Amino acid sequence: MQSFDAIVIGAGVIGSSVAYHLARLGAQKVLVLDRLQIGSGTSTQSSGILRTHYSVIENVELAKRSWSVFNDFAGYLGDEEMSAGLVKCGYLICSPDGPKLAPLRAALEGQRSMGIEVQLIDAAAAREMLPIAHFDDAALIGYEPEAGFADAYLVATGFARAARRLGVKIMEGVNVERLLMDGGRVVGVETSQGTFLSPTVISTQNIWAGDIERWTGVPTPVKAERHAVLALEGPEAYSFKMPVFKDLGSPGMLYCRSYGGNQMLVSEGTVGETLAQPDNEQGDISMDYVVEVGAQVAERFPSFGEAGLASSWTGVYDVTPDWNPVLGRLPDVPGLIVGYGFSGHGFKLSPGVGRVLAQEALGLPTDVSLAPYAHERFRSGHLLSGKYGLGAVS
Ligand SMILES: Cc1cc2nc3c(=O)[nH]c(=O)nc-3n(C[C@H](O)[C@H](O)[C@H](O)COP(=O)(O)OP(=O)(O)OC[C@H]3O[C@@H](n4cnc5c(N)ncnc54)[C@H](O)[C@@H]3O)c2cc1C
Incomplete structure (x- = not known):
């Protein structure tokens, strides 16, 4: 032995x-x-998706330490051939007036108190970064430049x-x-x-x-909770230069990012489907669900009213209370x-x-x-x- x-x-x-x-x-x-x-x-x-934005301050600290590793993965591991596939495009988060506004303000302040650069920007500045979206309803928009996504x-x-x-x-x-x-x-x-x-x-x-x-x-x-992820292809590209976006104003608290430099990866940030057994096999995604998420996307990204579904998959979260x-x-x-x-x-x-x-x-x-x-x-x-x-x- x-x-x-x-x-x-x-x-x-x-x-x-x-x-x-x-x-x-x-x-x-x-x-x-x-x-x-x-x-x-x-x-x-x-x-x-990589961000330090959290409303739970303990997570901000762990995410901040982790970001410094993602940001120089090869250097951290001492192997120049290593890559985390990092796309450093920043993270935009916005909330309309309503129940998510105070938590967003507090979370942005919390990040700042931890020494993280967070900018409060107006709708015009947000549109410059993400011109395929509108921000007409935004009461507060935060932008975290040191963020993005990786593989x-x-x-x-x-x-x-x-x-x-x-x-x-x-x-x-x-x-x-x-x-x-x-x-x-x-x-x-x-x-x-x-x-x-x-x-x-x-x-x-x-x-x-x-x-x-x-x-x-x-x-x-x-518990094991299944979530669906969609890749949408719209008439306008969601390019790698455009930030990850969190839409606290949408019913599904959608998150989106560039997928392959052209398409949009989108998923809901709410509760998913609880599975009776832990199982990460692919699950079904109904057309009704695609239409429902697509409608939320089109609310924020008007040209995506004409988007097509390029691909989709499911993944399973290990959710605690x-x-x-x-x-x-x-x-x-x-x-x-x-x-x-x-x-x-x-x-x-x-x-x-x-x-x-x-x-x-x-x-x-x-x-x-x-x-x-x-x-x-x-x-x-x-x-x-x-x-x-x-x-x-x-
Ligand atoms: C759809 C989806 C989207 C997500 N998006 C994000 C995101 O944008 N940003 C983010 O930060 N996080 C995201 N997450 C969460 C993140 O991906 C997970 O928290 C993370 O990958 C979990 O890693 P893990 O090592 O705990 O689990 P896993 O990768 O599941 O690894 C567990 C391993 O344990 C092995 N194992 C289990 N039991 C045994 C056993 N008895 N004997 C031997 N081996 C065993 C399994 O084979 C498996 O390989 C997302 C998750 C999903 C599903």
């Missing part, structure tokens, strides 16, 4: 980042196990490749079947390919985190550390989260306190609820 300093379950953007940071922080023997392949979970379904598959495989270079062993096609316990603490995992020993196991299983409940009896407050992740140790299970429940916004946090989970696993001080993200919050009622209501802005 092989022994390791730490075992990571799952090789999505979070697990790959944890593995890389474990090695970078000095762990000698690290094993990553994924039942399928690196990035084959929900990460590859991601829209890839989650490149990031997961980039962290994995960098981890391997530092000596991490990554095994694909290995299903973890249970945690091994001895004397009340974790001592390893039993898998489809045998037993691996370690006093530290880090679970980054996303929608499959319910395994933890089956293995330990500790409730996993996460407050739409924020659970990070850190499970006190009832010594040796187990978890990172799940990213609720549709984990990509932009993945470098920072990987680093703090690795620090926690190695007994080092963490860059940010994990206390607000503790599993315990669902028992104590100190939830990390965002001010925009349920949805992935958080």
